[in-house]
Amino acid sequence: MMASQSNSSVDLDIYLRGPDGASLADTAALTLFTAAGQLYKQGVTKKGHLRWDEVARAKYEIQVLAPGFERAVQPVDPSGAGALRVDVQLRPQTGGERAYPPPASDAEVNYVFGLYASRSGDWEQAKSYWARTLELLPDHVSAMVSMSEALLHENKALEAMEYLVRAEKIDPAYWRTQAVLAEIALRAGSTAEAVLHAERAMELGHEEAASAAPLLARALAARADEVLRTYLKDHPEDVAARKQLEDLHAPSEVRTSSEQPKADSREKSSAAASAKPAPRPGDTLWLPPDVDENVPPVEPGAACNLEEVLERAGKRIQEFVENVDRFTATEFLQHETLARSGNVTATQKRKYDYVVSITEVRPGVLDLQEYESSGSTPADAPGGMTTRGLPALVLIFHPYYSGTFAMKCEGLATWNGTRTWQVYFRQREDQPNKIRAYRIGLENYPVALKGRAWIVADSYQILGVQTDLIAGVPDIRLTAEHTAIQYGPVHFASRGVDMWLPQTAEVYSERKGKRIHRRLSFTNYLLFAVDEKQQIATPNSNP
Template sequence: MLHNYGSAACVIAFVSCSGLAGWAQTSKNLPSSSETSAATSNSVPGVVAGQATTLVVEVRQPSEEPLPVLATVRLTETQNKIDGSAVAQHRKGATFRQVPLGHYRLEVTAMGFAPAIEEGTLPLSADAHGTVTVYVRPERPPGTSVVNWILPLSSKIGKEYGRAVDSTRLRDWKEAPKHVERVLKMAPGHPEVNYLAGVYYLWQEKPDLARPYLLRAAYLNPDSISAASALGGLLYRERNYKAALPVLEQAVTLEPSSWELEWTAASAAYSLADFARANLHSSRAFGLGRTIAPRTELLLAYALAATGRREDALQHARSFLKSRVEADAGEAANQLVRSLSIDGAQPEVTAGPRLNAAVAMAPPSLLPARLPSRLWAPPDVDDEIPAVSTTEVCSLPAVLELAGKRIETMMDSLQRIGATETIEDSQIDAYGRASGSQHRKTGYAVEIRQVRPGMLAVQEYRDLSFMQEVSVAHPVAHGLGALALVFHPYYSGNFEMTCEGVGSWNGKRAWQIHFHLRPGRPSLHAYVANGNVYDANLKGRAFIEVDNSELLHLETDLMEPLPQIGLEQEHLGIDYGEAGFPKKSTKFWIPIKAEAFINMHGRLHRLRHTFTDFILFSVDATEQQQAPKQP
C-alpha cells in the first residue's frame, strides 16, 4: 500500500455485497464489552497478547464527512471463526479489541447507504492499534441512473491527480509512486483516485495491491465502465469466476456494444457450468465480434451443446471450421462436431468437453486496465479507443493508398490558399476551466515545396507583428497544415499503423487508424527554441471517411515530453472540411479548425485555431471564401 491507516498498514478490499455472494464463513459469536468514551467496542476473551490487536473502524462518506446516521459494523475473522458487531456513530469509530492477527472481513450497513464489505489483513505487532476507514456511498434511488454524490476534485487535488496520471502513463516509476501516494492521501474516498491507484499497481504487475482499489472504485461509482471492466478482467485472470461474473455483467450493462466484455462474461459463466448465461453472453459476443474474434462462435457452439440445442451447436461449430482457425481451435471444433453427430448422444457437459472448450475462452489479456483520462484535456489517444463496428473488414493497405492520394491533393490545395487565422488562447486549470481568454488574428499561408524526390518542405507564414507576441505565456500551435502528411506516400512508412475498424465522425462512417512514429524515423513535428530544433515524436488517431477516403479528423499526442523546453504534454485535434468559392467551381479539402492543449512549464493552455476568409492565390487574390463546410 502507498499509505497507512493509523499506525498500521492494512491491506484492504472493498466490494459490493453482490460481488461477494457466498463468501460467508462459519463463525461464533464475539461477546461485547462495555462501551468506551472513544467508540463502541468489542473484545475477544482468551486471546494471547501479541497474537491480537485493536482495530478501529471509521465509517465516512466519500466526501470525508461522517455519516449522519448510525452504522453497524460486523467483523468476522475466518481462522478463529469469530463474529462480532459494533456501532459507529458520527465521528466515533467502532472499536474491536483483541482482534486476532490475520484475515478479517467487515460488513457495514447504514440507513440510506449502500451496504459495503471490506476484507483485509492485520499484520500488526502486539498492542498496536490499527484504523481502517470504510467509505460508503448513498443508496441509489429506484430508477436513478446518474451518480450524483461524486464531487469534483479541487484544483489542488486535480493537479496532483494529473501528475499521477501522466507519470504513470510514462511508466516513470521514480515519480509516479510519489504522485499516486500524494493524491491518495488527499482524496482516499474518491472513486477516480482509487481507480488510478488500481491501474498503477496493475501496470506494475502487483494485482494483490491493485484489487482493493479497483473494488473500492467499482463500489463507489457503479456507473464506471472503466472500474467494472478492470475489476472484472482482474478477477477473471485470477480465475475467480464466481466473483468476476456479476462484475462483468454489470460492465456489459454499462457498455453493451463490447464484444470483449461479453466474451469474457461468457467464458466466466461457462467455467462455472452456468450454461444458460454462457449461451446468452457468447451469442452477444459472436454477434458483436465475429470478424475480429471468431472463437466467440466456438464458445457459442459449446454453450448451445451444453443447453441441449444440438442442431444449433452443430451449425455454429461447422461454420467456425469454415473460417481460418488455428490448429488447437480447429481440433476442438472437430471433436465437438463428432460428439454431436452421434445419434442419441447427450450434449457433453462433463469436465472433459469443458476442458476442450478452453481454447474458445476469452484470453486473460482481453480486458487490460486503461489509465484514466486527464481532466484538463481530451483523453490521450492510448487511454480511450472510440467504439468501432467489427462487421466490416479493414484492409489497411487499401485505406492508406486511397487516403494518400487525397493528402497529396490537400497539400497542393494548401499552397494555393491564404486565410485569416483566429486564435483563442485560454489559460486553464486542472479541470480545463478557462480563467481568461485572448483572441488574436493573423494572416496565414502555407508554402509546400519538394526538396528532392521523397522529401517535402512545409513553411507556415503569419503576420510579423503577431509572431513577435508569441511566447511561453502566449503560445501558438505550429505545423497544423503539415500533420496530415502522416498519410502522405512519402511519410506514411515512418509510422506504425493499425486499423481499429469502422467508427464515425460527425455522423460519417470513418476508418479509425491509430499510428505512432517508428523508432529512428524522422519526426513531422518539432519545436524551435533558443536556436535549437527539438523533434516532437507523435502518436495519434485519424478518422478517414469510408466513402471517399477524405481525412475528417486527426488527433495527436506526444510520445514523450520535451524537458529541454519544458513541454510536458501536447494534444492536438484538427477538423478537416470543404472550402469553396462563390464564383468558382473549385473546392478544396483542407484544415478548417484545430484545438491544442499544451502543458508547458506547468502552465496549461487551450488554443483554438479557426481559419476563415480564404483567398485563392493562383486564381483571384481578392475573392473571399464562403464559410467552410464542416464534415
C-alpha cells in the first residue's frame, strides 16, 4: 500500500535573515541537495522567503548564495508531517569567492549567481552567468543591464550600449537602464545627457533608485562645472561666476573618524594621514581638484586590510625592481603654457627616446636614473624644465620607502573600469623625503607629497597614482604641482616577464608664477638589450 502524501513529502518554508535578524530584502538563490550531493531543486527568494511544496521526505542540504553575504549551508532533516520552517542566518561577505556553482537551468537562479559573483569582484564569472541567463530567457532585462555594467567596468561603453538599447526597448520603465546610461554619458563628458538620465532613473525607481542620487549629484556638479568654465572663457572678468566655480570645488568639512568609509583602515600614522589639507594658492581653477578636495566614492561595507594591501603591492614593486635593470620607450610630450586664467597661450610638442635604469646602490637604497634624447642630440626642454620621476612614484609602495608615508585604505573602488583598493598616502613629517625632489643647479629641494593610489584588487598592481604638494617650496618659488599617472601591463616575451609601466601622465605646476600643463604618453617599450618591441597591453586585473 502506498504511503500517503503527508507521510512521503513535506513543504519547506525557507526564511533568510541578515546579521541584524531582519528579513533579507534582496533576492538570493537557493539550491537543495540530497544527502548524496545530487541537485534536487533550485529557486530564488522573494523578500527573504522561498517555499518548496511537496518535497520528498529525506535529509537535505540547502545552499544559499546571496549577493554581499558569505555562502551559507543549512542541513535539513524533516520529521513529522506538514510544513517545515527553516531559518538561515547570513553573514556579511568578507572576501572574494572563487568557487562558484555550475550554471543552472533556471534563468533567475543564474542571474542571482551572477550578482553574487559580481559582488565578489569576479566580473568574468558574473558575465558567464548572465550570458546563460540570456540564453534561457533572451528578454531578461535585468541581466542585460547587469551585462552592460560589467562591460562598463572594462571600459567597453559601446558594447554596453548595445545591451542598454535592447533593455530600454523591452522595458522603458526600468530605472537601472537609465542609471547606467547616465554613467556612460558622464564618462563621455555629456553632462546634460547624464543629468537627464539620472533624473529619469530616480523618477522611475523612486525609493528603489535611491542609489542613483549620488550619480545625479555627480552629474549636476559636472554640468555646473562645465557651464561655468564655458561661460568664464568668454567672460573672465565676472568675479561672481569665478567665485561660484571656486565654491563648487571648495573642500568639504574634514570628516571625523565616524564619518569615514566603512572599511578596515588599520591606518599607519592615522593622525598624519588624516591631517587637515594645506591650502592651495588662491586661484586654483586651472588645476584639477586636490586629492584632499576630491575623494572618489568607495563601495559601502567592503572591508579593506591595509597591511595586506601594502604587503602584496610591495611584493609587486619588488618584482618590478628585480626584473628591470634598464628599459627604453618612446615618449611623446605635449607642453602647454597657461595664462593666469588657465587658458592655453602656447603649445609645444616633442618626441624623445626615453631610458630608465634602476639599481640598488646599497642595501635599502634604490637609484633610478632617467635619460631623454631626440635622436642623436640631447633632448631640449620646453619651458626650461624636464619631467622626471614618473616610474619612481610607485616606489612609494616599495618596502624600503612605504614606512616614510602615512597611509590609509579608503575602501574598494572602481577606477577606469577596474575594481581597485583606493589608498591615500601622505609624507610623514618625522621621516626623510626620499621620493621626490626638484634639482636646481647643484642643489636638491625635497618635495613632500600627498596622494592617492588605485591598486588592482586581485593582482595588487598599481593602476594609477595622483599626487599633490603638501605645501609649496618657497626656496624655489614652487607653489603648485599636481601629477596623475596611469600604469598598464607590458609583456616582454623575450624575457618572459610582465611589468606595469607608465602609459600616460599629466603634470600641472606653477613655479615663479609660470603655469604649465604637460601631457605625456609612452609606447614601444624595450628591455635593455632586447630587440623585440613590446606594446602596452589593455589593463587587466589578472596578475
